[in-house]
Amino acid sequence: MPKLRATSTISVGYDNFDVDALNARKVLLMHTPTVLTETVADTVMALVLSTARRVVEVANRVKAGEWTKSIGPDWFGNDVHHKTLGIVGMGRIGMALAQRAHAGFGMPILYNARRQHPPGRGAL
Structure with a gap:
């Protein structure tokens, strides 16, 4: 060519x-x-929430007829608000994820990156 x-x-x-x-x-x-920065960050945040709240497991239990009249604490999963989120790599996607977790759920962020980001970068 x-x-x-x-x-x-x-x-x-x-x-x-x-x-x-x-x-x-x-x-x-x-x-x-x-x-895909924002799309991937949205998807990762959705997976964090789904895992913490055991969404797939609970949906399977509902489909199996295990939900009768009420649910107990074993159905609730875990809160994410104010839990610490660790991010490996604080590039565009890591920063977009950190902004969602911190602003939306008050999550403190720990991260590992090739270089230290200055305090106050972005919405953190």
Whole structure:
């Protein structure tokens, strides 16, 4: 493809591309690094809540007919408000998740990242 001037991917990363070869041929490589940031953070927060509240387990128990007249504490799961959330990697997605957890549920955030973020970055 000697006339190729640019290539693009709808993915966040570009590690499946031979960047050195593209650069040598002066072919522009484009990607979409922020396209899924909010979507992934929403999904992770939903999974945190679903796990804490045992949503799938309780739904299966309801389908199995175990819910008769009332439910006991074994159905409630765990609160997430004011619980500490640990995040490995505080890039765009980690920061978006931290903002949701902290602002929405008052969760203190502990994180590990390549570099320390300054206090007050974002909504934290």
